[in-house]
Amino acid sequence: MYSSWKLTSLLTVALTLAAGSALWAVGGTTALEDGAPAPAELVPLPTISPAAPMSYRLDAYPAVPDLEWPTLSNNMARQGHSPWQIDPNALTLAWQTTVTHDIFYSHPVVADGYVYIASGGASAGLTGHLNKIDLATGINTPLYISPTTQGFMRTTATVKDGFVFFGTGGDSTFVCYDEATGALVWTATHDGVNIIKARFRYAPSIVADGLVYFGGDGGVLYCVDEYTGIKAWEFPLPGNIYNGPTLGTNDLLYIGNNYAGAVDYYLYALDPMTGAIVWSWSPQVHGGSAIDDGFSAATYYDHPTLGPTLYFGTGDYNLTPLDGHMYCLDADTGTMIWAVYNVGSAQASSPVLAEGPDQIVAIIGSHDLATMTGYDSEDGTVVWQYSPGVSSAFSVPPALASSNVVFCAGQLGYGFAAWDAFTGVLLWNEPNPLATNAISGPCITKNSHGPGAYVIFAEAGTANGVVYCYYDATATLCPDEAWYFKGAYEDYAPAGMPDFDQKQDGWWVGADTSWTFCGPTAV
Structure with missing residues (x-):
């Protein structure tokens, strides 16, 4: 699988900043959809001491799958793909851990042998937690406990370079913690003041090139320094940002908005170093209707036939259940390649792409129709569709194993499931033990202490959420991805x-x- 990836270069740039100088300047041309709001003026980095030069690593491999799962959908391209070959029929429950308060749209990530997932997200009046669970034992030692009861802790963390980056929900800060010591490293700031424009409830982030990209309820995408939290630039969008940015191997950063009213929905491609707009795209201009849910996180894919592409869903389950749509765009230009309309709201479900010898299938869930659907990645033709025949909703990003097995979780007690990525045949289904909603996407990760691999799920719970760890002792790395x-x-x-x-x-x-x-x- 993925032999067609177009991996670009990796280089290291050392930048020494002169006192009082701006780090980046905005320039170049942009391609804006009619009516798209222009970005606010970009803010240069504050003065940095020349005695402490910054080192920026220009990561150009955002599409390489990680053996663990250190960020939303595994990697910066949000491809939701793991190099582990999982046999769902070999899965056994290794442990389950109850956390304080519910788990509400926080998706588990795994790094250095620990699972990170937030709890306390359903509402205000709860204490937010970022739980840190030992993958080997299931023992939870929270990395962060909110000092208030503002709740809304729905964050999906990113772990990189020994740091854990996440939003604090109702406490309205975005922070970086030391992974090993648990100490606070920084709180995101601008001109010495915390960046607080709205709650950072979801705030999935990307960490690349020594910079951190994240957004919140205020509809602003921020770029801050990885090591200091000082703001480099910001980019405003109408409404909110729930599902976070995507970084492509073409060195473009993609971001869409959520809950922006009836007409102000845009997907932007930005220069990740400056925040300058490269292009913008609106579903209303291309046959889509009101999409109050907005965009799921876009999946970037270097397609062997189409070239750089973006796949994503939209939707509005509050007004018209079938207003959700599935799109494929040219990632370099924003040109729409195909669309499938009225398939139900995607909510937080982002497509995964399963690459076979004859066909590449884009797989996504539907909240309203309670279906998992595989589309032909080249033209949007439905390849397969699965419906459980009971009330449910597939509202979270799925995870794809290299054995061409796709995992996802359903609401209303449907539970955890696995399908053949090319046929949609149900291979495994484990009902939610608490019979509550599973509104966290699964993840696949290596066993740091021995052979095999794990699949992690979570259940919201009525009062307290539960994290479940399933073990496949027979799991091996896909040969195609062991060496490249x-x-x-x-x-x-x-x-x-x-x-x-x-x-x-x-x-x-x-x-x-x-x-x-x-x-x-x-x-």
Whole structure:
């Protein structure tokens, strides 16, 4: 699988900032849909001491699947794909852990042998928790407990470089904690004042190039320094941001909005370094109707036939149940390739793409129709559709194993399930033990202490949520993703920036997520 990926370069740029100088300037042309709001003026970084130069790593591999699951949908491209081959019939329950308060649209992530998931999200009046659960034992030692009872803790964390990044819900801050010590590293700030424009309830983030991208209920996408939390730039959108940004291998950052009224919905492609608009796209201009739910997180995919593509769902389950639509766009230009209308609200369900020898299938859930559907990725033709025949809703991002098995969770007690990614045949179904909603997407991760791999699910609960860990002792890495060769290619260093270290060719070592390469190259 994924042999067609177009992985671009990885380089390291050291930037020493002169006192009082701005880090980035906005420039270039933009392609805006008619009526799209222009961004606010971008704010330069405050003065940084020249004695402490910043090092920015220009990550150009956002589409490589991680052996764990350190961010929403596994990687920065939001592809929801794991390199582990899982046999759902070999799954056994390894442990289950009850957390304080409900689990409400927080999706589990896994890094360095720990599961991170938020609880206390259903409403105000609750104490928010970011739970840190030992993958080997199921023992929970919360990394963060809210000092207030503002609740709405629905965050999906990102773990990278030894840090944990997340929003604090009703406490209205976005923070970074040290993964090992549990100490607060920073709270996102601008001009020395905390960034507080609205609650950061969901706030899934991307961490790349020494920068952190996240948004909140105020409809503003923020970019802050990974190591200080100081704001580099911001980009306002109407309404709110729930499902977070996506980063493509084409070096574009994608963000859509939620709950913005009847007409103000846009998906933007931005320059991740400056926040400048590259293009914008509106479903209302392209045959879509009111979509009060807004956009699910876009899935970026380097399609072997179509080239760089985005797949995403929209929807409005509050007004007209069938207003949800499924779209495929050209990721470089924003041109719509195909659309399937009136398939029910996607809510937080983002597509995963299963790549077979003859067909690539884009799979997404529907909240309103309670279906899982596989679409032909090239033209949107329905390949398969599964309906449980009972009241349910598939409202969360699925997870795809390299054995071409797709996992998802359903509401109203339907539980956890797995399907054949190419036929939609149900392979496994475990009803929710508490018979409550499962509104957290599953994740797949390696066993840090031995063979095999785990599949993690969560259930909202009526008072307290439960995290479930299923173990497949037979799981192995997909051979196609254990090693991957990338041939020599041109210098991708941005104009005017030194190319200190360029991976020209090398082998991707899937077993330990590392590269061997020929560098360094000359400056």
